[in-house]
Amino acid sequence: THPPASKMAKQMELWQMAARWLSQVGVLAPDSPSLAKNARVYDLALALQDGSILCETLNRISPGTIPQVHQKSEKQFLKMQNINAFLGACVSVFSLKAADLFTADELFYASNFPKVVHTISLLSKTQMAGLNGFIYFPRENESAENKAEDDGEDLYHKLEDLVGECLSLEEAAVVLPMVSKAPEADEADGEDIYGQLQKAVQSSAEGNMEEVYTDLIYAKREPIYSAGKSSHDEKRNCVLEEMKDTEHNYVRLLRVIVDVFVRILSSNPKAISKLEVKTIFSNIEDLLSTHTMFRDVLDRQLASHTGRNVGPCFLDAIKSFRCYGQYCCDVPEAIKTLRELGERPAAKRLLEQARAESEQRFPLTDLLNVPM
Numbered sequence: 001t002h003p004p005a006s007k008m009a010k011q012m013e014l015w016q017m018a019a020r021w022l023s024q025v026g027v028l029a030p031d032s033p034s035l036a037k038n039a040r041v042y043d044l045a046l047a048l049q050d051g052s053i054l055c056e057t058l059n060r061i062s063p064g065t066i067p068q069v070h071q072k073s074e075k076q077f078l079k080m081q082n083i084n085a086f087l088g089a090c091v092s093v094f095s096l097k098a099a100d101l102f103t104a105d106e107l108f109y110a111s112n113f114p115k116v117v118h119t120i121s122l123l124s125k126t127q128m129a130g131l132n133g134f135i136y137f138p139r140e141n142e143s144a145e146n147k148a149e150d151d152g153e154d155l156y157h158k159l160e161d162l163v164g165e166c167l168s169l170e171e172a173a174v175v176l177p178m179v180s181k182a183p184e185a186d187e188a189d190g191e192d193i194y195g196q197l198q199k200a201v202q203s204s205a206e207g208n209m210e211e212v213y214t215d216l217i218y219a220k221r222e223p224i225y226s227a228g229k230s231s232h233d234e235k236r237n238c239v240l241e242e243m244k245d246t247e248h249n250y251v252r253l254l255r256v257i258v259d260v261f262v263r264i265l266s267s268n269p270k271a272i273s274k275l276e277v278k279t280i281f282s283n284i285e286d287l288l289s290t291h292t293m294f295r296d297v298l299d300r301q302l303a304s305h306t307g308r309n310v311g312p313c314f315l316d317a318i319k320s321f322r323c324y325g326q327y328c329c330d331v332p333e334a335i336k337t338l339r340e341l342g343e344r345p346a347a348k349r350l351l352e353q354a355r356a357e358s359e360q361r362f363p364l365t366d367l368l369n370v371p372m
Contacts, residue, residue, distance in 0.1 A: 014146040015041045017137040018120045027056045041155050045110045051082025065089050077325030094126045110163040114146045212366045217249045247295045254288040256358050264354040271346035279337045282330035286323040
């Protein structure tokens with residue numbers, strides 16, 4: 001015979017209640033390892049690590065809360081985007097307090113999984129969750145002790161190491177093929193994923209990327225450390241002016257890509273499909289929107305009486321700059337697609353038309369590399 005449900009509930013640990021609640025919401029499949037009879041807290045931590053299940057939880061409670069959820073992504077920054085989107089919506093839509101929530105790192109690295117479980121419990125108690133018929137946890141008759149033990153061993157304490165081991169294995173599977181394909185890659189040089197991606201992208205450029213950047217973005221000014229500028233203030237002022245000028249130049253370039261290249265390449269779906277246009281330009285419109293706002297913020301700050309204090313401008317923009325994760329991830333496939341289009345006469349004519357109208361001396365492949 002089975003013990004009464006209330007007695008079983010009291011024997012459950014809080015993370016198990018969280019898994020049960022997520023199953024009730026419909027975001028954890030019945031065959032999820034975290035719901036198995038012999039499940040460990042480790043199984044739930046891995047299931048939640050990329051943030052997609054948490055985002056889908058909010059969308060089940062309030063459809064459309066998080067429009068874009070990165071599913072089964074191998075890229076850390078896209079997983080972080082999911083987690084940060086969840087945390088942001090918990091505050092802005094579900095009225096939870098930011099101080100009561102876990103941080104992105106605490107979930108991704110499982111460094112504070114009890115706080116993750118606590119957050120899910122708080123979410124289950126929100127009015128919106130209740131109105132959708134999802135029963136909150138822990139109930140009045142349930143133990144609320146937030147622990148995870150196995151034969152008296154504290155699994156929360158070793159969870160970060162366990163997840164870290166899995167992360168290392170997963171990342172090795174992703175990084176090794178990328179490294180082996182990257183030109184001049186040294187197996188033992190320990191270069192990070194971004195470094196390998198950047199090397200692969202630069203090798204695809206038709207022109208010298210330093211030349212491209214210097215010509216399009218760099219503010220052509222007198223050298224900052226020239227003999228005529230001896231004081232610290234003068235040198236700092238030159239740095240700030242160069243920062244302002246390069247930001248303006250960068251926004252102009254992004255505007256040309258969006259207003260000219262995106263428009264012309266989207267004009268004939270028979271020559272270049274909508275999917276190909278999306279593959280080529282990714283979320284470059286997000287980059288343009290982000291930098292247009294950042295440029296304006298920087299201009300206002302530099303024009304104010306505290307104009308030399310530009311640090312807050314960057315700190316306030318951190319969240320919006322996350323759009324680069326998606327863009328950088330998509331650049332290699334964009335370059336590949338452009339090369340394929342160059343072999344198709346109708347598509348090639350559109351590319352030539354766009355380049356002529358843009359008055360750019362560099363091809364689109366090089367322009368798309370500039371944000372890198």
